[in-house]
Amino acid sequence: MTSSRPSMTSSLASDLYRRSLKTSSWGGPTWEKRVKSSARIRTRNGFCVLVTGASGFVGTHVSVALKRRGDGVLGLDNFNDYYEPSLKRARQALLERSGVYVVEGDINDVALLKKLFELVSFSHVMHLAAQAGVRYAMQNPSSYIHSNIAGFVSLLEICKNANPQPAIVWASSSSVYGLNTKVPFSEKDRTDQPASLYAATKKAGEEIAHTYNHIYGLSLTGLRFFTVYGPWGRPDMAYFFFTKDILKGKPIPIFEGANHGTVARDFTYIDDIVKGCLGALDTAEKSTGSGGKKRGPAQLRVFNLGNTSPVPVSDLVSILERLLKVKAKRMVMKLPRNGDVQFTHANISLAKREFGYKPTTDLQTGLKKFVRWYVSYYGSSKKSDQ
Numbered sequence: 001m002t003s004s005r006p007s008m009t010s011s012l013a014s015d016l017y018r019r020s021l022k023t024s025s026w027g028g029p030t031w032e033k034r035v036k037s038s039a040r041i042r043t044r045n046g047f048c049v050l051v052t053g054a055s056g057f058v059g060t061h062v063s064v065a066l067k068r069r070g071d072g073v074l075g076l077d078n079f080n081d082y083y084e085p086s087l088k089r090a091r092q093a094l095l096e097r098s099g100v101y102v103v104e105g106d107i108n109d110v111a112l113l114k115k116l117f118e119l120v121s122f123s124h125v126m127h128l129a130a131q132a133g134v135r136y137a138m139q140n141p142s143s144y145i146h147s148n149i150a151g152f153v154s155l156l157e158i159c160k161n162a163n164p165q166p167a168i169v170w171a172s173s174s175s176v177y178g179l180n181t182k183v184p185f186s187e188k189d190r191t192d193q194p195a196s197l198y199a200a201t202k203k204a205g206e207e208i209a210h211t212y213n214h215i216y217g218l219s220l221t222g223l224r225f226f227t228v229y230g231p232w233g234r235p236d237m238a239y240f241f242f243t244k245d246i247l248k249g250k251p252i253p254i255f256e257g258a259n260h261g262t263v264a265r266d267f268t269y270i271d272d273i274v275k276g277c278l279g280a281l282d283t284a285e286k287s288t289g290s291g292g293k294k295r296g297p298a299q300l301r302v303f304n305l306g307n308t309s310p311v312p313v314s315d316l317v318s319i320l321e322r323l324l325k326v327k328a329k330r331m332v333m334k335l336p337r338n339g340d341v342q343f344t345h346a347n348i349s350l351a352k353r354e355f356g357y358k359p360t361t362d363l364q365t366g367l368k369k370f371v372r373w374y375v376s377y378y379g380s381s382k383k384s385d386q
C-alpha cells in the first residue's frame with residue numbers, strides 16, 4: 001500500500017523545513033567533554049535532566065535549582081531573537097557559573113538530539129523550549145508550528161527510541177482554557193476553545209503527549225503555568241515592558257474587557273513555578289517502554305501551576321508605580337481581538353494533592369524582587385535595547 005505523504009506546498013511548510021535544517025555548530029571532543037561534565041549527577045539518587053529552553057526565563061531558574069541540589073543538568077537552547085538574545089546570553093553566563101552547560105541548537109535538529117542521547121543517559125527531560133507569547137502568533141505563525149509542534153514531536157521521537165526512555169515534564173499553558181468561563185479553571189474543564197494560535201499549539205502538545213504515552217509508554221507530565229513573572233523575566237511580557245515604559249515616561253496600554261470589565265491574570269512568581277516543576281519531576285514515574293516498544297501503561301498527568309489569586313492588570317500597574325515611584329501614563333483601551341483572554345484563575349488542588357504544590361509569593365512581593373533585579377540589570381549594564 002503506497003502511503004502518499006501529504007505534500008505541504010504552502011510557503012509555511014517550506015519555511016519550516018528550511019528553518020529546521022538550520023543547525024548550529026556542535027560536536028568534537030571538547031564539546032562532548034562539556035556535555036558529559038554538565039550532565040554528571042553529583043548526589044546519590046540524583047537525576048540526569050535535559051532542560052530544553054534552558055536559557056529562557058523559566059529554563060534558567062529551573063536549571064539552577066536542579067544543579068544546586070546535585071542533579072546532572074544539560075541545557076539546550078537555540079538562542080533565537082524572539083526577544084533580545086543578549087538577555088539569553090547573560091542567563092547562559094549565569095548558568096555556566098552554576099556549572100550548567102547550554103548546548104546551542106534547535107530541538108528540530110534530530111542529529112543533535114541523537115548525539116546528546118548517545119552521550120548522556122537522561123533520566124528526565126524538562127521540556128521548556130517553545131515559541132511563547134500569545135499576541136506574537138498573529139505576526140509569525142510559523143515559529144509556533146516550528147517549535148511547539150514540529151519541535152515537540154522531534155523531541156518525543158528521540159525520547160521514545162531512547163533506552164532507557166526518560167520521564168518527560170513539559171510546559172503547557174493556562175491559555176489552553178481559552179474562552180472557558182467557569183472559574184477557577186480546573187484540569188477537567190473545557191480546553192477546546194483556544195483564543196490564539198499559541199494556545200492551540202499548546203493544546204495540540206497535550207494531545208500529542210497523549211499519543212506518545214499511549215503508543216510508546218512514555219511517562220509524560222504537562223504543567224499549565226499561569227502568567228509567570230520574576231527576575232531574569234521576558235521583555236515581551238506586560239509586567240516587564242510596563243516597567244520599562246513607566247521608567248521612560250511612555251504610555252501604558254491597559255486592556256479592559258467588555259462593559260469596562262477588568263482584565264485579570266493569576267500572576268505566578270517564578271520561585272513558586274520552580275517548586276512546581278521540581279515537584280512534578282520528583283513524582284514522575286519511569287516510562288514503561290524502551291526503543292519504541294511499550295511494556296505497560298505509563299503515567300500521563302496535567303497540572304495547573306498558578307497563584308489562585310487573579311489580579312486586574314490595572315492593579316499590577318499601580319503596584320509598579322509605587323515600586324518605581326513614577327506615575328504611569330495610563331492609556332485604557334478595549335481588549336483587542338489579539339488572542340488575549342479576559343481572565344485566568346487557577347484551581348491548584350490537583351498539584352497540591354499530588355506533590356504538595358503551594359505558591360507563597362504574592363504579586364506585591366514578587367514584583368518588588370523583579371523591579372530590584374530590573375534596575376540592577378539594566379541600570380548597571382546600560383543595555384541599549386531598554
Ligand SMILES: NC(=O)c1ccc[n+]([C@@H]2O[C@H](COP(=O)([O-])OP(=O)(O)OC[C@H]3O[C@@H](n4cnc5c(N)ncnc54)[C@H](O)[C@@H]3O)[C@@H](O)[C@H]2O)c1
Pocket residue numbers: 052053054055056057058059076077078079080088105106107108127128129130131132133146147151171172173174224225226227228229234
Ligand atoms: N512565562 C510564562 O508566563 C509562561 C506561562 C505559561 C507557559 N509558559 C511556557 O513555559 C515555557 C518556558 O517559557 P519562558 O517564559 O521561559 O519563555 P522563554 O521564551 O524565555 O523560553 C523559551 C526558550 O526556548 C528557546 N527555544 C524556542 N524555540 C526553540 C527551539 N525550536 N529549539 C531550541 N530552543 C528553543 C528560546 O530561545 C528561549 O530561550 C514555554 O513552553 C512557554 O510556552 C510560559
Ligand SMILES: O=C(O)[C@H]1O[C@H](OP(=O)(O)OP(=O)(O)OC[C@H]2O[C@@H](n3ccc(=O)[nH]c3=O)[C@H](O)[C@@H]2O)[C@H](O)[C@@H](O)[C@@H]1O
Pocket residue numbers: 132133134172173174175225226227228236237238239253254255263264265313340341342344
Ligand atoms: O499564562 C500563560 O499561559 C501565558 O502567560 C503569558 O501570557 P499573558 O497572560 O497574556 O501575559 P502578558 O502578555 O504579560 O499579558 C498580561 C496581561 O496584560 C494585558 N496586556 C498586555 C499587553 C498590553 O499592552 N496591555 C495589556 O493590558 C494582557 O491582556 C494580559 O491580561 C505568557 O506571555 C505566555 O507565554 C503564557 O503562556
